[in-house]
Amino acid sequence: MVDHLRSPGFLRHIQACNWHDLSGFRPFSIAGVTVGQVRVGFMERLLTLGPPFVADQGGIALHPDLTDAPSRSRAVASALDRLVAAGVIRELRREMYAVTEGWGQPTLMELDRAAIPYFGVTAYGLHVNGFVRQPDGIHLWVGKRAMDRGVAPGQYDNLVAGGQPAGLSLADNLVKEAWEEAGLPADMALRAVPVGAISYLMEQDKGLKPDILFLYDLELPADFVPRNTDGEVERFDLWPLSRVAASVRDSDDWKFNVNLTVIDFLIRHGWLTPDHPEYLELCRGLRR
Amino acid sequence: MVDHLRSPGFLRHIQACNWHDLSGFRPFSIAGVTVGQVRVGFMERLLTLGPPFVADQGGIALHPDLTDAPSRSRAVASALDRLVAAGVIRELRREMYAVTEGWGQPTLMELDRAAIPYFGVTAYGLHVNGFVRQPDGIHLWVGKRAMDRGVAPGQYDNLVAGGQPAGLSLADNLVKEAWEEAGLPADMALRAVPVGAISYLMEQDKGLKPDILFLYDLELPADFVPRNTDGEVERFDLWPLSRVAASVRDSDDWKFNVNLTVIDFLIRHGWLTPDHPEYLELCRGLRR
Numbered sequence: 001m002v003d004h005l006r007s008p009g010f011l012r013h014i015q016a017c018n019w020h021d022l023s024g025f026r027p028f029s030i031a032g033v034t035v036g037q038v039r040v041g042f043m044e045r046l047l048t049l050g051p052p053f054v055a056d057q058g059g060i061a062l063h064p065d066l067t068d069a070p071s072r073s074r075a076v077a078s079a080l081d082r083l084v085a086a087g088v089i090r091e092l093r094r095e096m097y098a099v100t101e102g103w104g105q106p107t108l109m110e111l112d113r114a115a116i117p118y119f120g121v122t123a124y125g126l127h128v129n130g131f132v133r134q135p136d137g138i139h140l141w142v143g144k145r146a147m148d149r150g151v152a153p154g155q156y157d158n159l160v161a162g163g164q165p166a167g168l169s170l171a172d173n174l175v176k177e178a179w180e181e182a183g184l185p186a187d188m189a190l191r192a193v194p195v196g197a198i199s200y201l202m203e204q205d206k207g208l209k210p211d212i213l214f215l216y217d218l219e220l221p222a223d224f225v226p227r228n229t230d231g232e233v234e235r236f237d238l239w240p241l242s243r244v245a246a247s248v249r250d251s252d253d254w255k256f257n258v259n260l261t262v263i264d265f266l267i268r269h270g271w272l273t274p275d276h277p278e279y280l281e282l283c284r285g286l287r288r
Numbered sequence: 289m290v291d292h293l294r295s296p297g298f299l300r301h302i303q304a305c306n307w308h309d310l311s312g313f314r315p316f317s318i319a320g321v322t323v324g325q326v327r328v329g330f331m332e333r334l335l336t337l338g339p340p341f342v343a344d345q346g347g348i349a350l351h352p353d354l355t356d357a358p359s360r361s362r363a364v365a366s367a368l369d370r371l372v373a374a375g376v377i378r379e380l381r382r383e384m385y386a387v388t389e390g391w392g393q394p395t396l397m398e399l400d401r402a403a404i405p406y407f408g409v410t411a412y413g414l415h416v417n418g419f420v421r422q423p424d425g426i427h428l429w430v431g432k433r434a435m436d437r438g439v440a441p442g443q444y445d446n447l448v449a450g451g452q453p454a455g456l457s458l459a460d461n462l463v464k465e466a467w468e469e470a471g472l473p474a475d476m477a478l479r480a481v482p483v484g485a486i487s488y489l490m491e492q493d494k495g496l497k498p499d500i501l502f503l504y505d506l507e508l509p510a511d512f513v514p515r516n517t518d519g520e521v522e523r524f525d526l527w528p529l530s531r532v533a534a535s536v537r538d539s540d541d542w543k544f545n546v547n548l549t550v551i552d553f554l555i556r557h558g559w560l561t562p563d564h565p566e567y568l569e570l571c572r573g574l575r576r
Contacts, residue, residue, distance in 0.1 A: 103568050170562050193558035197571045214562050268556055270481035274458050274502050280391050283485045284575045 008250045010266075011278045013259035014285040017200035025208060027059035028119050030072065030108045033101050034059075037120035037208050045088060049079055062109070072109035080115055089114060097123055098166040103212065110166045120208035123163060126174055127261040128192050128216040130159030130182070130226065138241045138269060140262075141226055143181070143233040145255065152255035156247070157233065159218065159226055160184070160192075161258070170214060182236070183227035192216035195268060198260055198286040215261055217268075241271050260286060296538045298554075299566045301547035302573040308491035315347035316407050318360065318396045321389050322347075325408035325496050333376060337367055350397070360397035368403055377402060385411055386454040391500065398454045408496035411451060414462055415549040416480050416504040418447030418470070418514065426529045426557060428550075429514055431469070431521040433543065440543035444535070445521065447506065447514060448472070448480075449546070458502060470524070471515035480504035483556060486548055486574040503549055505556075529559050548574060 026043050028036035038046070043060045046053040052063045052075035066072045073096075083089045096110040099121050116123050130141040143157040162177035164170065171190070178189035195217050202209040226236045239247075248254055248262050264286055266272040272279060314331050316324035326334070331348045334341040340351045340363035354360045361384075371377045384398040387409050404411050418429040431445040450465035452458065459478065466477035483505050490497045514524045527535075536542055536550050552574055554560040560567060 103562075104565055194555075194561045195558065196555050197562065197568055199568075199572070212568065267482075267484050270483060273482045274485065275392075277392055280485055280500065284487070287572045287575050 009278065010249055010259075010263050010272070010276075011281055011285065013248070013254075013256070013263065014200070014282065017202050017256055017260055018285070018288065020201050020203035020208065022208075025120060027057075028121075029056055029059060029061040030099065031062075031064070031067075033108065035099050035101065035108060035119075035121055037210075038118065039207050042088075042118055042207065045083075046079070049082060052076060052079060069107050069109050073111070076109060076111060076115075080112055089118065095163070096166045097121070097163065107166065113163060113165075117204055117206040117209050120210065122210045122212060124212050124214065125161065125163045126170060126177065126214045126216065127158045127258070128160035128174070128178065128189075128218050129261065129265045130218045130220050131265075132220050132222050132238060134222065136240065138271075139238045140241060140244050140265070141182075141220070142237050142239050142244065143226075143228070144235045144237070146231055146234045149232060154234075155258075156254040157258050158261055159236070160189075160216075161261075164214075174216065180230040181226075181228055181232055183229050188220075188224075189218070192218040196264065198264055199288045200257065200260065201288060202256070211257065213257065213261060215264060217265070241266070241269070245271055297566065298537055298547075298551050298560070298564075299569055299573065301536070301542075301544070301551065302488070302570065305488035305490050305544055305548055306573070306576065308489050308496065310496075313408060313496060315345075316409075317344055317347060317349040318387065319350075319352070319355075321396065323387050323389065323396060323407075323409055325498075326406065327495050330376075330406055330495065333371075334367070337370060340364060340367060357395050357397050361399070364397060364399060364403075368400055377406065383451070384454045385409070385451065395454065401451060401453075405492055405494040405497050408498065410498045410500060412500050412502065413449065413451045414458060414465065414502045414504065415446045415546070416448035416462070416466065416477075416506050417549065417553045418506045418508050419553075420508050420510050420526060422510065424528065426559075427526045428529060428532050428553070429470075429508070430525050430527050430532065431514075431516070432523045432525070434519055434522045437520060442522075443546075444542040445546050446549055447524070448477075448504075449549075452502075462504065468518040469514075469516055469520055471517055476508075476512075477506070480506040484552065486552055487576050488545065488548065489576060490544070499545065501545065501549060503552060505553070529554070529557070533559055 024040055025037040027034045028038045053060055054063050062072055066075055093113040095113045097113050097116055098107040099109045099111050100107055132139045141159040145152055145155050145157050147153045160178045160181045164173055175186045175189050178184035195215050197212055197214050199212045245266055248259050312328055313325040315322045316326045340354055341348055342351050350360055354363055381401040383401045385401050385404055386395040387397045387399050388395055420427045429447040433440055433443050433445050435441045448466045448469045452461055463474045463477045466472035483503050485500055485502050487500045533554055536547050
């Protein structure tokens with residue numbers, strides 16, 4: 001990460017989530033549709049495996065004999081087992097994501113969540129900003145992630161957040177994650193209002209994360225206290241929005257992409273205003 | 289306009305506001321900064337005028353001897369008078385816009401609003417969605433523009449909307465436009481919450497409109513009735529959000545860019561949801 005991203009501000013978080021150099025990546029295709037981007041080294045490794053992977057116009061593709069989603073998913077799962085055995089991928093998550101041409105499009109195959117960045121496939125998620133209106137303004141529920149998490153241990157998170165698994169509707173996933181992460185009953189979770197989507201494209205050691213997050217606002221009664229049930233969150237605290245904003249602006253204490261969901265909240269609720277020098281770049285930068 | 293834009297839907301409005309072919313345009317620069325794009329024919333016409341315009345790297349620039357904003361503004365105003373006399377520009381608006389390198393940057397010159405699209409200079413505006421919460425949901429105030437307007441006569445508009453003139457703060461412009469267009473007292477206008485900004489790039493006969501609109505939400509008491517004071521709006525009606533959405537989706541009855549400010553409102557207030565097939569394209573398309 002370059003040095004200027006360390007200086008305070010909101011925009012640096014958007015820049016960090018969009019740091020990438022695509023020159024080291026090649027397209028990954030299924031049935032003629034580019035669905036991801038793979039690092040050159042990983043591509044060469046996949047080609048040494050042979051089937052189901054074949055070289056395809058400078059990139060890599062699934063073998064064209066694999067003509068339906070179940071057979072593609074099985075063949076790739078078997079290849080992933082070999083990659084785990086060889087130590088290329090550390091371990092699988094046993095949670096499947098749908099690989100598609102775009103949101104709402106037919107599933108071309110299912111892929112273990114752990115492999116998603118290696119293949120640079122677009123992943124979808126949902127994030128809920130849970131808030132309370134108080135006489136002195138909006139207060140936001142802030143989760144502190146457990147220290148034993150693989151991703152962002154001890155960092156701040158939204159009230160509810162989760163990746164979107166294959167075969168589950170967004171609403172069902174919202175209800176499931178709201179219960180697991182914050183102990184929200186279904187009727188309360190379903191009061192969450194969809195308020196837009198943000199996207200970013202981030203290079204990581206494993207590969208590429210072209211992520212799309214569906215955002216929800218959930219206004220909660222003053223007497224509700226969230227309670228984590230799955231061990232992902234160590235503690236929830238209710239912060240005034242000014243403390244949230246100062247923390248995002250001045251620290252690196254938040255999970256990388258939660259900075260973005262909070263900035264979107266700060267814009268939509270008028271905490272960030274057009275006289276902020278980064279305003280237009282923030283509005284634009286949240287959606288690529 | 290191509291035919292598919294005539295079929296119902298939300299996305300066609302964003303496509304219409306972003307219809308352009310830049311191959312017929314050349315850069316317009318001031319002091320080495322590209323601040324606009326001019327149609328080739330208009331550029332050639334400007335070059336026949338001579339000073340203050342000079343050819344510059346395939347485009348056109350202000351003469352480098354003009355080193356401050358007042359002298360540039362005077363020189364260009366004088367050139368505009370000659371263009372109006374020659375019938376190239378129909379008439380001036382006598383309202384000045386600031387030409388800058390970007391929002392919040394120093395003014396490089398001031399330019400009559402009528403000339404803005406000819407020079408393809410970024411214009412800024414503000415739009416206020418005025419709404420009332422009722423037991424059956426959100427209702428939006430819809431203005432019907434007067435039939436004698438030069439722009440979008442008889443079409444639907446936001447409660448308050450206006451271009452951003454030079455030398456006025458956004459807040460002062462909000463108060464001014466809120467009074468002129470809707471009879472809103474200043475204290476009520478200043479309750480409007482900034483909720484983001486949208487942008488588009490639209491080719492018109494005159495030239496190019498790279499516009500940025502600052503958006504505000506204003507929740508109004510149920511007993512407030514807006515009243516136009518400047519003749520721009522013929523009538524205000526309070527519509528349930530479902531009627532607003534159906535009208536934007538199915539008709540061409542709204543001012544071209546107001547379709548976009550309403551779509552943004554429908555997204556932020558959860559009327560448009562992620563299961564809409566255009567959802568992600570709409571979220572992305574509102575900010576370029």
